[in-house]
Amino acid sequence: MAVASAPGKIIVLGEHAVVFGQPALALAINLRISCRVRPSKGFLLNGTSLSERTHPYIFSSVQRAWPGGPLDIETSSGFPTGSGMGSSAAVTVACLAALSSAVGKGMEEKDIASQAFEVESQVQGRASPIDTSVSTHGRGILVASKPGEGFLWHIQKDTREWFVHHCEVPQLSFVVGYTGINAPTGPLVAKVKRYSDHTTFARDIIKEIGQLTVEGVRRLRANDVQGLGELMTRDHKLLAILGVSHPRLDKLVQASLPYSYGAKMTGAGGGGSMIALTDSPEKVAQAIRMKGGTPFLVRTGEPGVRIDQG
Ligand code: PMV
Numbered sequence: 001m002a003v004a005s006a007p008g009k010i011i012v013l014g015e016h017a018v019v020f021g022q023p024a025l026a027l028a029i030n031l032r033i034s035c036r037v038r039p040s041k042g043f044l045l046n047g048t049s050l051s052e053r054t055h056p057y058i059f060s061s062v063q064r065a066w067p068g069g070p071l072d073i074e075t076s077s078g079f080p081t082g083s084g085m086g087s088s089a090a091v092t093v094a095c096l097a098a099l100s101s102a103v104g105k106g107m108e109e110k111d112i113a114s115q116a117f118e119v120e121s122q123v124q125g126r127a128s129p130i131d132t133s134v135s136t137h138g139r140g141i142l143v144a145s146k147p148g149e150g151f152l153w154h155i156q157k158d159t160r161e162w163f164v165h166h167c168e169v170p171q172l173s174f175v176v177g178y179t180g181i182n183a184p185t186g187p188l189v190a191k192v193k194r195y196s197d198h199t200t201f202a203r204d205i206i207k208e209i210g211q212l213t214v215e216g217v218r219r220l221r222a223n224d225v226q227g228l229g230e231l232m233t234r235d236h237k238l239l240a241i242l243g244v245s246h247p248r249l250d251k252l253v254q255a256s257l258p259y260s261y262g263a264k265m266t267g268a269g270g271g272g273s274m275i276a277l278t279d280s281p282e283k284v285a286q287a288i289r290m291k292g293g294t295p296f297l298v299r300t301g302e303p304g305v306r307i308d309q310g
């Protein structure tokens with residue numbers, strides 16, 4: 001038997017643009033998904049038969065990383081799936097780590113991150129390595145188009161490539177506001193791709209998100225929380241223009257802004273969650289609740305994947 005767990009994440013700046021090779025910054029949060037695997041008579045997930053259609057991430061992880069016989073797999077999640085907090089990446093990373101431990105291999109972060117990226121790409125059709133890398137490494141991750149300080153690993157797919165870096169981040173206080181709407185990532189990523197294939201306007205917005213992310217990392221390193229917050233709010237506007245926000249996300253962002261340095265949707269959008277960078281988490285949580293959202297006060301910079309029982 002083996003048990004592993006991996007954290008969810010928030011994307012502070014750069015989602016969607018990162019799929020096109022622009023930089024992005026993500027932080028691991030203190031909400032985790034755990035996965036336990038043990039030998040069994042048939043392939044089971046949480047007591048039901050493991051199927052590609054209903055459990056694509058686990059199915060694909062097992063196909064890639066498990067050479068042995070049938071398994072009974074159990075997962076448990078500390079946060080809602082499809083909420084924009086990286087549940088698919090966290091479940092994939094935790095499952096791959098548990099399988100790696102069960103076959104007696106040590107856990108190489110780079111291998112887990114690259115396999116998990118392949119699983120996400122296969123299931124979603126198109127993906128960047130940001131979610132899977134931050135869930136594997138934990139703490140803070142900067143994905144960039146060139147290697148630099150804190151370089152961890154390089155991931156390539158067709159003509160696109162990403163250089164994943166460790167990013168040292170000061171302790172920041174974020175509130176996540178979940179809209180209650182679960183929106184799958186794949187169709188939203190495909191929507192932005194269509195938009196960018198057809199208009200230079202969309203391509204310019206994607207580039208602007210990239211520039212804003214570079215500036216955001218600079219502000220973060222200078223401990224300029226105010227500046228970082230303003231860039232987050234600007235990023236939200238650009239993502240809304242790309243068509244990946246949702247009226248409920250806009251509402252939660254607006255409600256949080258009076259008590260925050262900045263606020264934006266996080267992850268794929270279309271529902272899911274928003275984040276607010278704030279010194280008044282209770283006030284933001286209350287504002288989110290008043291607008292019908294579910295707040296989560298999260299700690300950032302948390303550890304990545306770990307084997308909880310080998
Ligand atoms: O799956 P989510 O909601 O965490 O979004 C992932 C971030 C995207 O940039 C939209 C997609 C990707 O693979 O980078």
